[in-house]
Amino acid sequence: MNDAAPPRDAADGPDAPIRRPIRPREGATPVMAQFLDLQAQHPDHLLFFRMGDFYELFFEDAALAAEALGIALTKRGKHGDEDIPMCGVPIHNAERYLHELIRKGFRVAVAEQLEDPAEAKKRGSKAVVERGVVRLVTPGTLSEDALLERDRHNFLCAIARRGRDLGLAWADMSTGALATQFCPAAALEPTLARLRPAEAVLAAPEDAEIAAAARAHGAAVSELAPSSFRPKRGAARTAELFGVADLDAFGAFDPAEAGALGALIDYLELTQRGRLPRLNPPRREAAEDTLRVDGATRRNLELVRGPDGARAGSLLATIDRTATAGGARLLEAQLSAPLTDPTAIEARLDAVTWFSARGGLRETTRARLRSAPDLERALSRLGLGRGGPRDLANLRDGLAAAQEIAGWIAADIGEGGAILAEATPLDGPAPALISAAADAAQGPDALAELRSTLGAALTDEPPLRLTDGDAFRPGYADALDEARSLRDRAREVIAGLQSRYQDEAGVAALKVKHNNVLGYFIETPATHAQRMMSAPLDQTFRHRQTTANAVRFTTLELTELEAKITRAGDHALALQREIFDALAEQALAAHGPVSAAAAALAQIDVFASHAELAEAERWARPRIDGGRAFRVDEGRHPVVEAALRREGGPPFVPNSCDLSADPTAADEEPSQPIWLVTGPNMAGKSTYLRQNALIAVLAQMGSFVPARAAHLGVVDQLFSRVGAADDLARGRSTFMVEMVETAAILNQSGPRSLVILDEIGRGTATYDGLSIAWATLEHLADVNACRGLFATHYHELTALAAARPTLRNVTVAVREWKGDVIFLREIQPGAADRSYGVQVAKLAGMPRAVTERAQTLLEQLESGEDGPAARAARLVEDLPLFAQAARSDRPDGAPDEAAAGAPALERLAGLDPDAMTPRDALEALYDLKALLHEDG
Numbered sequence: 014m015n016d017a018a019p020p021r022d023a024a025d026g027p028d029a030p031i032r033r034p035i036r037p038r039e040g041a042t043p044v045m046a047q048f049l050d051l052q053a054q055h056p057d058h059l060l061f062f063r064m065g066d067f068y069e070l071f072f073e074d075a076a077l078a079a080e081a082l083g084i085a086l087t088k089r090g091k092h093g094d095e096d097i098p099m100c101g102v103p104i105h106n107a108e109r110y111l112h113e114l115i116r117k118g119f120r121v122a123v124a125e126q127l128e129d130p131a132e133a134k135k136r137g138s139k140a141v142v143e144r145g146v147v148r149l150v151t152p153g154t155l156s157e158d159a160l161l162e163r164d165r166h167n168f169l170c171a172i173a174r175r176g177r178d179l180g181l182a183w184a185d186m187s188t189g190a191l192a193t194q195f196c197p198a199a200a201l202e203p204t205l206a207r208l209r210p211a212e213a214v215l216a217a218p219e220d221a222e223i224a225a226a227a228r229a230h231g232a233a234v235s236e237l238a239p240s241s242f243r244p245k246r247g248a249a250r251t252a253e254l255f256g257v258a259d260l261d262a263f264g265a266f267d268p269a270e271a272g273a274l275g276a277l278i279d280y281l282e283l284t285q286r287g288r289l290p291r292l293n294p295p296r297r298e299a300a301e302d303t304l305r306v307d308g309a310t311r312r313n314l315e316l317v318r319g320p321d322g323a324r325a326g327s328l329l330a331t332i333d334r335t336a337t338a339g340g341a342r343l344l345e346a347q348l349s350a351p352l353t354d355p356t357a358i359e360a361r362l363d364a365v366t367w368f369s370a371r372g373g374l375r376e377t378t379r380a381r382l383r384s385a386p387d388l389e390r391a392l393s394r395l396g397l398g399r400g401g402p403r404d405l406a407n408l409r410d411g412l413a414a415a416q417e418i419a420g421w422i423a424a425d426i427g428e429g430g431a432i433l434a435e436a437t438p439l440d441g442p443a444p445a446l447i448s449a450a451a452d453a454a455q456g457p458d459a460l461a462e463l464r465s466t467l468g469a470a471l472t473d474e475p476p477l478r479l480t481d482g483d484a485f486r487p488g489y490a491d492a493l494d495e496a497r498s499l500r501d502r503a504r505e506v507i508a509g510l511q512s513r514y515q516d517e518a519g520v521a522a523l524k525v526k527h528n529n530v531l532g533y534f535i536e537t538p539a540t541h542a543q544r545m546m547s548a549p550l551d552q553t554f555r556h557r558q559t560t561a562n563a564v565r566f567t568t569l570e571l572t573e574l575e576a577k578i579t580r581a582g583d584h585a586l587a588l589q590r591e592i593f594d595a596l597a598e599q600a601l602a603a604h605g606p607v608s609a610a611a612a613a614l615a616q617i618d619v620f621a622s623h624a625e626l627a628e629a630e631r632w633a634r635p636r637i638d639g640g641r642a643f644r645v646d647e648g649r650h651p652v653v654e655a656a657l658r659r660e661g662g663p664p665f666v667p668n669s670c671d672l673s674a675d676p677t678a679a680d681e682e683p684s685q686p687i688w689l690v691t692g693p694n695m696a697g698k699s700t701y702l703r704q705n706a707l708i709a710v711l712a713q714m715g716s717f718v719p720a721r722a723a724h725l726g727v728v729d730q731l732f733s734r735v736g737a738a739d740d741l742a743r744g745r746s747t748f749m750v751e752m753v754e755t756a757a758i759l760n761q762s763g764p765r766s767l768v769i770l771d772e773i774g775r776g777t778a779t780y781d782g783l784s785i786a787w788a789t790l791e792h793l794a795d796v797n798a799c800r801g802l803f804a805t806h807y808h809e810l811t812a813l814a815a816a817r818p819t820l821r822n823v824t825v826a827v828r829e830w831k832g833d834v835i836f837l838r839e840i841q842p843g844a845a846d847r848s849y850g851v852q853v854a855k856l857a858g859m860p861r862a863v864t865e866r867a868q869t870l871l872e873q874l875e876s877g878e879d880g881p882a883a884r885a886a887r888l889v890e891d892l893p894l895f896a897q898a899a900r901s902d903r904p905d906g907a908p909d910e911a912a913a914g915a916p917a918l919e920r921l922a923g924l925d926p927d928a929m930t931p932r933d934a935l936e937a938l939y940d941l942k943a944l945l946h947e948d949g
Contacts, residue, residue: 033073040093043141045071051124051146058122058149059114066529067101068123075100081117082110108159111150115160118233121150149284152233153212156187156290156397158390164324164333164341166190170210170232171280172201172223173242173272179223180269182277183208184292186397188342188389189608191292193274195267196300198222199761204300205230206308207349214280216242230308237276237283244268247275254278255294264297291396291604301729304351304713309754310733314706315652317345328707331652332716334625336382339389339611340618347619351713353727358637361620361715363444366634368624369717374425375621378418382618385414388611392604395597402475402484402593408600408607409467415454415610416464418617422451446616453613460606463599470596479589490592496585503578507533510571518550525571531557533575535566627717630654635712640726641674641686641765643709643800647721650704651711654719666697666838667721670705672800674764675726685821687794689811690804691845692825694853697838698804699735701825702769705802706733709767728800730766732758734773748776752785759792768793768801775806783807794819811844917944 033056036049044064048071052060059078061068070078071089075098079086082102089099102110114121125147133142153169161167170183179201182193196204205213205226213227217236224234240246248260248271260266266274274295281289311317319326329348335341352358368375386407394400395408426443470489476482487494511525514535523537534557537545542564545554554566600607626632630651647667654665674686690698708718709728734754755773762768773789774782786807793801794817803810814820822844826837829852851867924937 036072036092042090043139045090045092045097047141047144051122051144055122055146055149058120060146061102061107061121061123063104063123063125063144064101066104068104068107069099069101071097071099073098077119078110078114081119082113108157111157112160115150115152115155120152120233122146123148123150147286149286151212151235151284153210153214153235154186154281154284155211156390156394156399158387161187161390163338163387164335165345166342168208168210169212169214169277169280170205170208170227171214171237171242171273171277172227173216173244173247173269173276174220174223175267175269175272178267178269180267180271180273182270182273182295183210184277184281184290186281186290187393188339189291189293189393189396189604191294192296192298193266193270194298194300195270200300200305202226202229203305203307205232206306206311207303209349214276216276235280237280241276241279242272243275244271247271247273247278250275250278251295254289254292263295266295266297270297285397288398290393291601293608302353304353304710304728305730306710307732307757309757310731311349313733313735314703314710316348316710326652328652328710331655332623332626332711334622334629335618336379336622337385337614337618338387339615340382340622343612343615343619344622347714348710351710352715353713353729355637355639355727358713358715358727360444360446362634362637362717364446364620365623365627365715365717367444367447368621369627371425372628374421375624378421378617379621379625381414381418382614382621384410385614386411388412388415388607388614392600392607392611396601396604400597401478402471403477405467405484405593405596405600406471406475409464409471411614412456412460412464412607412610413468415456415614416461418614419451419454422447422617423455426451447620450613450616450620453609454617456606456610459603460610463603463607466599467596470592479586479593484589485592490588493585493588493592496581496588499581500578500585503574503581506574507578510574514554514568517553518545520544531565533567533571533578534558535568535571536563537566538562539564623716630719632717632719633722635708635718635720635723635725637712637725637727641800642724642726643670643672643674643686643705643767644722644724645670645705645708645718645720646723648704648708648723649719650700651707651719653700653704668701668704668838668840670701670802670840672705672767672802673724673726674798674800685819686798686800687790687819688802688821688823689790689814689844690802690823690825690840691806691808691811693827693836693845694806694850695856696825696827696836698825699771701840702735702771702802702804703733706731706767706769726765728765728767730762732762732766732768733770734758735769735771746776751776755789759789759797762793762797762799764798766797766799766801768797768799769803770801771804772806773803783809786810787813790820791817808844808846814844917941920944 033052041049048060048062051062052072052074059070059074062070069089072092075086078084079098079100082100084100084102087099089097091097111121123146124144127143127145130142133140153167155161155167166185167187168183168185170181173180173182177198178195179198180193180195181201181204182191184191194204201223209230210227210232212235213224213232214235214237215223215227216239219234219236227234248266251271251274252258252260252262255263257263260271260274278289306314306316315327317327317329318324319330324330329345332348333341333344335344352361368378388408388411391400391404391407391411394404422443426448470485472484472486475484483497485493487497507525511523514525515521515523518537518541520537520541522541523535525533526536527533535554539559539562542559544550545564545566546556553568555568556564557567558565627634646669648670649665649667657663657665670688672686672688674684690701692698704719708720708723709725709731711718712723712725713727734751751773755770758768758770770789770793774784774786776782777785786805787810790803790810790813793799793803794813811822814822822842823840824843824845826839826841828835828837851864851871854867855864920937920941926934929937
């Protein structure tokens with residue numbers, strides 16, 4: 014291999030092209046010339062080149078793939094004077110390798126054999142099988158289950174710019190979801206944080222600002238020609254795809270949205286080589302319809318990913334009780350985009366309440382949902398031509414589950430809640446969302462016909478691929494039954510033939526076997542080779558192959574029988590293919606009702622999941638309106654409470670919160686929408702801040718909340734700055750990250766926002782930090798006028814509450830006991846006067862000498878009338894002479910109850926320096942040293 018230049022530089026991003034030298038086709042074998050031609054057409058992709066039962070890669074592609082996949086790198090001849098590196102992966106296991114390559118940032122072009130090798134041979138013995146790229150595999154265009162996460166969407170997002178405004182269109186090719194949004198540039202980051210697209214498509218050359226935002230949220234960036242983003246063209250392309258005269262049939266789309274839709278469709282057509290996936294009609298979302306939550310806030314609150322970036326430990330993992338893959342994806346989508354319309358939120362809460370009141374129906378429904386397969390992804394694979402018999406079976410079983418569940422719900426509604434319900438039914442009709450979901454799950458007559466057809470046609474457990482076995486029931490198609498009979502009888506003949514050959518040869522170990530290379534053959538152990546190849550047996554059994562342990566033969570009779578079996582098997586397979594294609598076409602013709610049934614099952618699953626969670630965890634239905642109330646009675650942090658229960662810890666201590674900004678006639682005092690929270694570290698301030706933000710998110714997504722009661726006015730923007738770290742990639746210190754996030758909050762939050770801030774200003778000098786925190790708090794109260802929680806260790810800030818009636822001081826209660834601090838975890842009115850930092854350091858296991866020294870320094874720094882700086886300077890000048898002698902650490906670092914230097918200290922205390930001569934002082938010093946040595 015020519016290694017003069019690396020195929021991909023370590024500094025290159027995941028979107029960087031693979032650097033390859035230009036190789037001439039002259040002198041290349043026909044197959045290698047074909048590979049080089051296809052490789053040159055796809056410079057940014059690794060080329061999976063189909064050769065028989067393997068995908069092979071050559072040259073730089075092989076080197077990159079072998080390293081990324083951990084597979085062997087071999088050689089295949091030469092190209093000029095250059096060895097040709099080669100590696101390969103088996104066809105049947107290719108998905109696993111594709112997943113690994115995509116996960117590591119590669120894109121793959123899949124080149125298939127477009128004709129049967131037998132057809133190529135008809136053009137000549139040296140003719141090359143025709144091959145072509147049938148698919149480009151990129152992060153946003155995955156459809157196979159092995160390449161996707163079961164419980165989250167895999168979005169491809171196109172972004173079109175129109176001045177300072179943007180249009181976004183996103184699709185999940187694996188489910189058919191399609192939506193758009195028009196947003197100002199400031200709303201791009203929260204939208205990308207919500208969607209977390211796998212891939213973003215931009216106009217070439219890429220817009221650096223948009224590309225950076227997309228990459229910051231984990232998206233690979235791809236480019237298309239600017240012409241693909243033209244609004245008129247995009248509107249026409251979308252209308253053509255869905256068979257309507259005008260895009261206005263689906264809503265009033267902004268030109269930027271239309272441009273993004275067109276680019277999205279172009280990119281899908283490009284990567285799927287003209288075979289577009291079946292997409293649902295575009296759904297237009299407005300930015301103001303959902304709670305705006307930026308990326309920093311999502312990370313701080315750990316909404317869908319825990320502290321280590323995994324799903325475990327997140328709010329999503331804690332509340333997920335869904336039973337289906339579609340329900341899990343919908344739950345994440347709703348948690349990522351809580352609503353801002355009180356009417357829509359209340360409609361969801363009505364549906365949860367309905368299921369909460371029907372324990373029997375809920376339990377039965379959830380049990381049936383657990384056996385329901387993923388309808389959306391099965392339908393998508395069929396639409397892309399990548400489906401198999403098992404996808405049809407998934408449609409059959411999923412639609413049967415939908416019909417059954419719809420029937421139970423309809424019966425309960427019809428009987429006023431008497432069916433499968435223990436509780437008193439809700440007053441009035443069933444919630445609209447429940448009735449609509451039941452109707453969609455039942456579907457029209459076309460869906461009933463499809464259910465019936467698939468049930469009659471498919472075996473109970475069809476194979477994954479048609480070539481793996483029989484997919485259709487006996488009796489469904491007469492022609493198929495006849496072809497199978499011929500095939501199966503031939504197998505019986507093979508068994509009889511083997512028995513006869515054993516008798517003729519006198520070799521009981523003789524077997525008739527089959528493989529894809531030799532076809533049918535006769536095999537005996539090598540110990541019988543001489544007998545089989547001697548007269549008279551050599552006249553019947555013709556030698557074909559010798560291996561280390563066996564000898565293989567054939568006969569004229571076996572060769573003729575093989576031809577008959579092959580014809581019968583091929584005919585049966587061809588008939589199965591015809592039946593499969595007809596059933597797939599029928600399923601795709603019912604795409605709309607099937608998609609609606611899938612969405613209904615997911616919605617029912619989420620409602621039942623919320624109800625199950627509420628009943629199990631004692632959550633309450635929140636009251637939601639358009640005001641500026643924020644009252645939470647005995648709220649709890651759902652993730653922390655679950656962790657304490659799981660680890661056998663103490664029960665979670667609930668706390669109330671009232672940030673209401675709308676005073677009522679019953680209020681004797683003015684509203685106090687901003688609370689200043691003080692108290693020691695580890696006391697629970699951050700937990701308290703987060704739990705109230707999470708309660709707002711849960712309520713607006715349509716879930717019950719972990720509280721005894723809650724009344725919330727809709728929040729339009731949620732901001733959180735809790736904890737920070739360096740952003741080394743962009744050259745930002747911890748304090749700079751803190752200031753950037755705080756600036757975003759002060760520049761964007763308004764009266765309907767909820768803001769939680771923790772320890773603003775702690776990353777810089779004391780007076781700098783105090784000044785910044787002071788000014789930030791004033792700005793939130795006077796300018797932003799938002800609802801908020803502001804936690805701090807700057808106790809000087811508590812004085813602001815006296816000057817601003819909209820501020821309220823609260824503190825986390827603690828008790829001191831014998832020099833230690835006990836955290837009570839209770840929020841009480843008032844302000845803390847201490848941070849108990851030394852006591853927390855003791856709990857953390859700091860060496861005893863350090864904490865004792867720290868306590869001494871703290872007392873001296875806090876005493877006197879001069880400033881802290883002067884007191885600190887005086888302490889440096891007056892360091893205790895024997896501070897080191899007072900250390901009480903054991904060699905293993907654990908604190909020792911008996912201070913090692915205690916005898917020396919006692920001797921020191923008994924000395925009178927004024928009465929000592931220099932010689933007496935020197936002898937005393939030696940004695941002290943000896944005592945310290947004896948005590949270790």
